[in-house]
Amino acid sequence: MALEENKNRKMQFGNPYADYEYYGKHSKRTWPSMVVGLLFGIGLCYFAWYRWHEINMAEVMGGTVSLTSIEWILYKVGGKWILSGILFLCGVGFAYLGVHNYRRLEKMKVEG
Amino acid sequence: MFFYYQIRNHPHKTVAVPEITCPLCHTAGHMEMNFMQKYAWVFGPIAPSGKFAMAFCDHCKNHVPAVRWTDEMDTVFQLHKRELKTPRRLYRGLIVFPLAMVAIVGAIILVTKVKGNKQQGNQALVKEAIAHPRKGDIFQINQSDGTNTNYTYFKVASTRGDSIYMYPSTVHLTDMKDMKQWDEIPVADDAYEKTPIAFSIKQAQTSDMFMYNTQPTQYGIVWSLYRDGQLYKKY
Numbered sequence: 560m561a562l563e564e565n566k567n568r569k570m571q572f573g574n575p576y577a578d579y580e581y582y583g584k585h586s587k588r589t590w591p592s593m594v595v596g597l598l599f600g601i602g603l604c605y606f607a608w609y610r611w612h613e614i615n616m617a618e619v620m621g622g623t624v625s626l627t628s629i630e631w632i633l634y635k636v637g638g639k640w641i642l643s644g645i646l647f648l649c650g651v652g653f654a655y656l657g658v659h660n661y662r663r664l665e666k667m668k669v670e671g
Numbered sequence: 672m673f674f675y676y677q678i679r680n681h682p683h684k685t686v687a688v689p690e691i692t693c694p695l696c697h698t699a700g701h702m703e704m705n706f707m708q709k710y711a712w713v714f715g716p717i718a719p720s721g722k723f724a725m726a727f728c729d730h731c732k733n734h735v736p737a738v739r740w741t742d743e744m745d746t747v748f749q750l751h752k753r754e755l756k757t758p759r760r761l762y763r764g765l766i767v768f769p770l771a772m773v774a775i776v777g778a779i780i781l782v783t784k785v786k787g788n789k790q791q792g793n794q795a796l797v798k799e800a801i802a803h804p805r806k807g808d809i810f811q812i813n814q815s816d817g818t819n820t821n822y823t824y825f826k827v828a829s830t831r832g833d834s835i836y837m838y839p840s841t842v843h844l845t846d847m848k849d850m851k852q853w854d855e856i857p858v859a860d861d862a863y864e865k866t867p868i869a870f871s872i873k874q875a876q877t878s879d880m881f882m883y884n885t886q887p888t889q890y891g892i893v894w895s896l897y898r899d900g901q902l903y904k905k906y
């Protein structure tokens with residue numbers, strides 16, 4: 560049977576059928592994933608700038624900033640530019656994924 | 672914290688919907704809808720989520736993407752979905768988890784309480800034993816002169832008035848690593864010195880330790896009592 564893959568009820572890592580699951584009319588919308596991706600991505604970019612600014616202020620004026628251990632490693636390796644750069648790239652990545660997903664779904668919508 | 676979970680699909684039913692025209696190949700009569708429901712699995716089903724369907728066309732052998740569903744399909748979907756009931760077992764985790772939590776917390780409280788009660792009983796017994804020592808009683812002693820500490824034993828020889836005569840053990844453990852060994856009480860006489868030392872019972876009662884009449888001050892904190900083959904630990 561065509562749907563026999565679904566008999567394998569364990570789908571832990573990703574869901575290959577996500578595009579085909581219909582929950583209701585809202586499942587036909589293509590933009591929610593883009594909005595989520597953009598919001599998250601822009602938020603992360605803002606956080607990257609905010610972090611850079613905070614660390615810069617602490618470096619120039621003297622003062623303290625508490626960093627998480629991962630941030631601390633990045634800061635030790637490459638300073639505030641690497642730390643904020645990586646955060647910024649992650650943000651751009653999320654935004655891109657959102658847009659990409661939107662375009663993919665839009666394409667799916669019109670394809671014959 | 673890491674914990675393992677899965678997202679599983681509960682299959683509700685598969686229905687043939689021949690009245691639907693496939694939005695992909697525009698052929699009617701070959702469509703079926705497979706109704707399912709996702710739920711999380713952590714040692715058992717917990718937290719079911721919304722019901723959904725996947726549509727498959729047996730003519731063009733394609734699943735219909737959710738974005739391509741027609742209003743016609745939506746109508747049929749809503750009609751069938753209304754009949755579906757979330758199986759009770761999918762909610763099991765919502766009951767089992769709190770119950771398991773309550774059971775675990777209850778067990779911990781019970782164990783601590785029983786242990787606490789036992790300690791209280793033992794403390795009373797040790798107190799009584801200091802007030803009225805019996806020949807052959809052995810006290811587990813944490814001996815110190817303020818700087819050096821060792822772990823040893825006192826064995827009761829006799830009493831007279833306020834005086835208690837005890838044989839100090841020749842065993843002196845100095846490392847906390849030997850705590851297990853410390854609990855193996857030596858009973859034989861050759862583990863003790865031949866001449867007993869006198870201590871004041873009254874003083875031991877007030878301070879919970881046996882004071883030596885020596886300079887510099889030396890004392891032995893009573894840790895437990897060994898009587899009739901039983902060890903009664905205070906802590």
Ligand SMILES: [Zn+2]
Binds near residue numbers: 693728729733
């Ligand atoms: Zn078709």
